Amino acid sequence: MEHIYNFSAGPAVLPREVLQQARDEMLDWHGSGMSVMEMSHRGKEFMSIAAKTEADLRELAAIPDDYKVLFLSGGASSQFAMVPMNLLRGKKSANYVNTGEWSRKAIKEAKNYCAVNVAASSEDANFTYVPAQDTWKIDPDAAYLHYTPNETIGGVEFNWIPEASRLNADMPLVADMSSSFMSRPMDVSRFGLIYAGAQKNVGPAGLCIVIVQEDLVGTTLPGTPTMFDYKIHVDNDSMYNTPPTYSMYITGLTLEWIKGKGGLEAMEKINAAKADLLYTFLDSTDFYHCPVATPDRSRMNVPFTLKDPALDEEFLKQARARGLIQLKGHRSVGGMRASIYNAMPPEGIKVLVDFMKEFANTHA
Numbered sequence: 339m340e341h342i343y344n345f346s347a348g349p350a351v352l353p354r355e356v357l358q359q360a361r362d363e364m365l366d367w368h369g370s371g372m373s374v375m376e377m378s379h380r381g382k383e384f385m386s387i388a389a390k391t392e393a394d395l396r397e398l399a400a401i402p403d404d405y406k407v408l409f410l411s412g413g414a415s416s417q418f419a420m421v422p423m424n425l426l427r428g429k430k431s432a433n434y435v436n437t438g439e440w441s442r443k444a445i446k447e448a449k450n451y452c453a454v455n456v457a458a459s460s461e462d463a464n465f466t467y468v469p470a471q472d473t474w475k476i477d478p479d480a481a482y483l484h485y486t487p488n489e490t491i492g493g494v495e496f497n498w499i500p501e502a503s504r505l506n507a508d509m510p511l512v513a514d515m516s517s518s519f520m521s522r523p524m525d526v527s528r529f530g531l532i533y534a535g536a537q538k539n540v541g542p543a544g545l546c547i548v549i550v551q552e553d554l555v556g557t558t559l560p561g562t563p564t565m566f567d568y569k570i571h572v573d574n575d576s577m578y579n580t581p582p583t584y585s586m587y588i589t590g591l592t593l594e595w596i597k598g599k600g601g602l603e604a605m606e607k608i609n610a611a612k613a614d615l616l617y618t619f620l621d622s623t624d625f626y627h628c629p630v631a632t633p634d635r636s637r638m639n640v641p642f643t644l645k646d647p648a649l650d651e652e653f654l655k656q657a658r659a660r661g662l663i664q665l666k667g668h669r670s671v672g673g674m675r676a677s678i679y680n681a682m683p684p685e686g687i688k689v690l691v692d693f694m695k696e697f698a699n700t701h702a
């Protein structure tokens with residue numbers, strides 16, 4: 339099979355070494371005679387996998403002891419409801435920052451449970467920038483402040499952490515970190531709750547990782563389903579029901595891989611260099627265009643358009659022939675999108691840029 343570079347936004351590329359190890363352990367995990375898929379989630383083998391995955395995550399992200407880590411199913415999208423159900427704690431409203439499609443979905447879902455104050459929005463410019471914090475209109479009586487550090491579809495990323503507590507000491511910051519999780523160091527103590535679907539940067543679909551400050555857990559809206567109550571999952575170490583065991587295992591292998599690369603500081607350096615290579619090229623030509631404001635460009639998802647959209651199909655076809663796949667942009671934005679998560683090797687960006695140069699030269 340020819341070598342391919344997969345630029346999918348998610349489910350996305352995983353480290354080759356991780357997939358090779360999973361292959362080697364597929365039929366017989368560590369002499370157990372079983373595949374991880376066949377193990378009881380309460381057996382000692384899987385319990386050891388779960389414990390190591392959590393320990394590695396805590397170590398890599400320097401998660402403080404008063405934070406709980408949960409491994410849940412239902413994807414990041416379930417958190418759009420679970421967050422208000424658990425974090426309103428008697429309050430009637432929540433602050434949301436609207437920077438794109440994923441923010442919008444979170445807002446829409448939250449409106450089923452509370453009043454939503456949209457503290458800031460970049461909808462006026464088709465979600466191509468991050469609104470500066472001094473323009474935000476925060477409701478000080480709201481329960482929390484929710485934002486999306488990296489908008490996967492628009493390719494807009496916060497390079498700073500909002501300061502909710504400066505405006506109200508009792509306002510936890512909530513982040514949908516799905517597409518930038520573990521791509522750079524994060525100061526967990528600045529957040530009340532972080533959630534991330536695994537399938538962008540750390541593992542297969544089906545798993546959502548939640549990191550929550552323990553004092554925030556325990557008060558739910560009346561009628562909250564058992565499975566949507568953080569306290570249930572905290573009290574049962576994410577084993578109230580069957581968690582997505584195989585996804586947890588692959589995530590564990592990916593975290594080990596990140597450790598082997600030198601941890602989150604090292605990942606950040608690699609990711610910054612990859613993104614820089616691509617953006618520097620995009621800015622050097624008027625054949626391609628990236629619509630996102632320069633300081634807010636995502637290191638994970640790089641949207642770009644061709645000068646002549648009539649060439650889109652030909653671009654994708656020739657890219658595919660070179661082994662550069664899944665570059666088609668999201669239908670709401672058009673053009674192209676290169677998702678360059680942790681597991682995309684720097685070589686993949688070089689091959690992409692070389693191809694883009696050549697395509698521009700032959701079609702200018």
Ligand SMILES: *Cc1c(COP(=O)(O)O)cnc(C)c1O
Binds near residue numbers: 415535
């Ligand atoms: C992919 C994504 C989601 C949705 O994740 P699911 O696991 O499909 O529910 C939510 N937020 C962001 C930022 C995403 O990138």
